[in-house]
Amino acid sequence: MIIIKDVSKQYGSFSVLNNINLEFINGVYGLLAPNGAGKTTLIKMLATLISPSKGEILYCGENILDMDEGYRTLLGYLPQQFGYYKNYSPKQYLLYLAALKGIGKKEAVNIITELLDKVALSDVMNKKMKKFSGGMIQRVGIAQALLNDPKILILDEPTAGLDPKERARFRHLLSELARDRLVIISTHIVSDIESIANEVIMIKNQQILYKDSVEKICASLEGQVYEASIRYEQLDEFRTRYVVLSEKQERGNMRVRFIHKEKPETEWQPVTPHLEDVFLYEYRDEIEVEV
Numbered sequence: 001m002i003i004i005k006d007v008s009k010q011y012g013s014f015s016v017l018n019n020i021n022l023e024f025i026n027g028v029y030g031l032l033a034p035n036g037a038g039k040t041t042l043i044k045m046l047a048t049l050i051s052p053s054k055g056e057i058l059y060c061g062e063n064i065l066d067m068d069e070g071y072r073t074l075l076g077y078l079p080q081q082f083g084y085y086k087n088y089s090p091k092q093y094l095l096y097l098a099a100l101k102g103i104g105k106k107e108a109v110n111i112i113t114e115l116l117d118k119v120a121l122s123d124v125m126n127k128k129m130k131k132f133s134g135g136m137i138q139r140v141g142i143a144q145a146l147l148n149d150p151k152i153l154i155l156d157e158p159t160a161g162l163d164p165k166e167r168a169r170f171r172h173l174l175s176e177l178a179r180d181r182l183v184i185i186s187t188h189i190v191s192d193i194e195s196i197a198n199e200v201i202m203i204k205n206q207q208i209l210y211k212d213s214v215e216k217i218c219a220s221l222e223g224q225v226y227e228a229s230i231r232y233e234q235l236d237e238f239r240t241r242y243v244v245l246s247e248k249q250e251r252g253n254m255r256v257r258f259i260h261k262e263k264p265e266t267e268w269q270p271v272t273p274h275l276e277d278v279f280l281y282e283y284r285d286e287i288e289v290e291v
Contacts (some may be wrong), residue, residue, distance in 0.1 A: 001025060002064075040186065047077045094116075
């Protein structure tokens, strides 16, 4: 179990996170917020790359900074940008990292073969990574995070550069991994975690906004999400009156999904809130929505 207790992080007078309290057990946790909200700062503190300005992070009751290498041996970490050697193959690169982690070569070869199969890179394991796409490099990064069979797996924007098929494979892999370990995924992509996270954590204004199941977070907008068909000439006025979540063309008009907290018009259709609706609503002043 990891406990984050009264943790704050400041850089001079600038506050990034303020009085964060969280508990994690085995399972998948999605850390969801727009870029710049403090996700990466929290992830880096969990990975011991930076220290809290105030408070402490405990693993099974012991401060992770005091545990030092004992904690890092339990940890698998994928940062947003990870270093690799372009002229190495995935197998060479992972063998190098395995040696740094003290894993014997014979054992490492078996582990690496299995991991590269899991991330669908078996057929290119001996090819130089300088020819790889961004998505392929990201899959190598996921493999390196799993190299020491970690009890705690921390992934910062892990699906950057992955196509929809690769994302689906990644979600399936995480679901398998989370059976006997703690997995924390930092992302601003709702679909990455909506179907697999046991709990979702949302950060706003340097504090925890939600830490709950997807169902309970979505229930916060129950009875407030509607869809309606709007004529083009009405659209600008509609946007000024309501929080619009999405728009799409539909038989010459616009199909609009939006928030309304008072009595609805009879022609509006109530719809079930999704996690993306909550995300877009809560961060409506912090992100630009593509429609």
